[in-house]
Amino acid sequence: MLKRYARILAGVCGAWFGYTLEGAAGFFPRPLRDWFIMMHPIAAQLLLAAAGACLFLFVYSLSFEILSSKVKQGISALTQIPMKDMAAGSAGLTAGLLLSLMVYPILAGLGSLAGFLQFAVSMLLGYIGLCVGLAKKEELSSLWISGKWGSASTEETYRFEEHKILDTSVIIDGRIADICKTGFIEGTIVIPEFVLEELQHIADSSDLLKRNRGRRGLDILNKIQKELDVKVMIYEGDFEEISEVDSKLVKLAKVLQGKVVTNDFNLNKVCELQGVSVLNINDLANAVKPVVLPGEEIMVQVIKDGKEHGQGVAYLDDGTMIVVEGGRDYIGSITEVLVTSVLQTSAGRMIFAKPKLLEKAQ
Numbered sequence: 001m002l003k004r005y006a007r008i009l010a011g012v013c014g015a016w017f018g019y020t021l022e023g024a025a026g027f028f029p030r031p032l033r034d035w036f037i038m039m040h041p042i043a044a045q046l047l048l049a050a051a052g053a054c055l056f057l058f059v060y061s062l063s064f065e066i067l068s069s070k071v072k073q074g075i076s077a078l079t080q081i082p083m084k085d086m087a088a089g090s091a092g093l094t095a096g097l098l099l100s101l102m103v104y105p106i107l108a109g110l111g112s113l114a115g116f117l118q119f120a121v122s123m124l125l126g127y128i129g130l131c132v133g134l135a136k137k138e139e140l141s142s143l144w145i146s147g148k149w150g151s152a153s154t155e156e157t158y159r160f161e162e163h164k165i166l167d168t169s170v171i172i173d174g175r176i177a178d179i180c181k182t183g184f185i186e187g188t189i190v191i192p193e194f195v196l197e198e199l200q201h202i203a204d205s206s207d208l209l210k211r212n213r214g215r216r217g218l219d220i221l222n223k224i225q226k227e228l229d230v231k232v233m234i235y236e237g238d239f240e241e242i243s244e245v246d247s248k249l250v251k252l253a254k255v256l257q258g259k260v261v262t263n264d265f266n267l268n269k270v271c272e273l274q275g276v277s278v279l280n281i282n283d284l285a286n287a288v289k290p291v292v293l294p295g296e297e298i299m300v301q302v303i304k305d306g307k308e309h310g311q312g313v314a315y316l317d318d319g320t321m322i323v324v325e326g327g328r329d330y331i332g333s334i335t336e337v338l339v340t341s342v343l344q345t346s347a348g349r350m351i352f353a354k355p356k357l358l359e360k361a362q
Contacts, residue, residue, distance in 0.1 A: 014056025015049040085137055092133020096125040162187030163233075163258030164279065167249050168198050170262050172217040175281055180230045190258060191221060192235045194248055250274050289318050292351055296339045300353075302330045316351075325354040 100122040107117045164187055170176050171191075179185055199221075203214030225232050235256075239248050246267050253260050259277040262268060271278040292298065300314035300322055312327025314337075324330070324337055337353040344350075 010056045010059075011053045014053040085134060088133045088137035089130050090133070092129040092131070092136075093126050094129070095133070096127070096129020097122060099129070100125040163190045163253075163256045164188065164261050165190040165192065165235075165249060165253055165256070165258050166195065167260060167262040167264060167267060168195050168202075168217065168245065169264045169267075170281060171195070171199065171220055172202075172213050173263050173281070174216065174220050175285075176261060177220050177223050177228065179281065179284070180224055180228050185230065185261075187258075188231045188233050189224065190233050190235050190252075190256065192237075192249065192252055194238055194245060196221075196234070198245055246270060250276050253277070285318075286349075289320060289349065290316070292316075292320075292339055292342060294339050294341055297336055297356060298339065298353075299334060299336050300324070301334045302327045302332070304331065320349050320351060322351045322353055325352065327353075327355060330355060 100118075103121050103125075104118050107114050107121065164185055166176065166189060176185075180189065199214050199217045201214070202210050203218055205211045205214065224230065235252065237252075239251050242248050242251060246264075247270075249260055249267070250271060252258075253271070253276045254274075259279050260267065260271050261279045261281070262271075263280060263282045265282075268278050268280050298316075300316070302312035302314045302324055304313050305311065305328055306313050306323055310326050310328050312324040312329075312331055314322040314324055314327070316322065322337070325340070327335075327337070336356045338356050339351055339353045341352045342349065343352065
């Protein structure tokens with residue numbers, strides 16, 4: 001498609017170039033000039049336009065691969081420039097060029113040097129404007145964000161620029177709404193359109209469990225948007241060249257320079273490999289679990305048998321399992337136990353304890 005449009009553009013440019021050569025017919029060799037003068041003006045213009053188009057198409061066919069590679073390199077280099085720098089530089093360059101237009105009438109009376117001086121002044125003021133714009137990019141950024149001139153504080157810049165991108169799993173999980181309600185999530189909550197489509201697809205599933213999960217996710221999003229005091233943005237863009245939702249989330253995080261919020265272990269690892277910041281709410285949940293140390297006494301309710309003979313199993317309010325040695329006789333009752341050891345595993349934390357009454361009896 002690009003090659004086709006480039007060929008059309010080359011032909012149009014060549015035709016225009018040939019058309020403009022009509023005024024330069026006096027410079028043609030004498031036989032060609034005499035023949036050209038004898039032709040009808042319209043036929044001569046059409047002939048020159050066709051010749052120009054053929055010439056440009058011929059040059060294009062010889063140099064397309066080289067030019068296209070250079071253009072692609074240029075586009076790739078431009079995409080690496082931060083949007084803040086590009087916008088500030090463009091604003092400064094535009095201001096410099098507009099200022100140079102004001103100087104043109106003054107230079108117009110300098111005769112043959114006027115054109116050269118006007119060009120030189122345009123280049124100089126444009127370059128000065130570009131440099132000033134890049135130097136003032138932080139102030140320009142604060143002006144565009146808040147509408148107030150002046151340097152934005154680090155906190156203000158962070159608050160406005162930080163994006164938290166939600167994935168499907170963390171929305172269905174539901175705990176993200178409670179975390180947002182506490183105020184621990186700062187910045188803008190980003191809900192991609194392709195995540196909404198995946199949720200809708202799950203909510204329309206024929207499987208009852210999937211359908212309930214999808215509807216729960218949509219309810220959580222509705223709660224975040226309407227009930228919580230957080231800034232929410234629906235990102236309507238898509239990356240059609242990417243099919244996987246997780247890959248799209250990683251790409252979006254790079255584009256917005258944001259963080260992915262998830263509880264998906266695999267997506268967490270992919271983000272780390274791609275250099276994308278990730279907030280895993282399972283890690284947060286593990287970090288805020290109450291600390292229990294050996295020797296502490298806690299009240300628990302033993303609810304079932306353990307794997308080993310005589311063991312009982314209890315749970316803390318956060319779901320941490322407590323294995324009570326000799327606790328089988330206390331099933332169904334609330335008893336005070338003494339913590340003997342704490343084991344941290346990849347699946348979570350496990351606490352070992354024994355009834356305080358047995359400790360006293362010994």
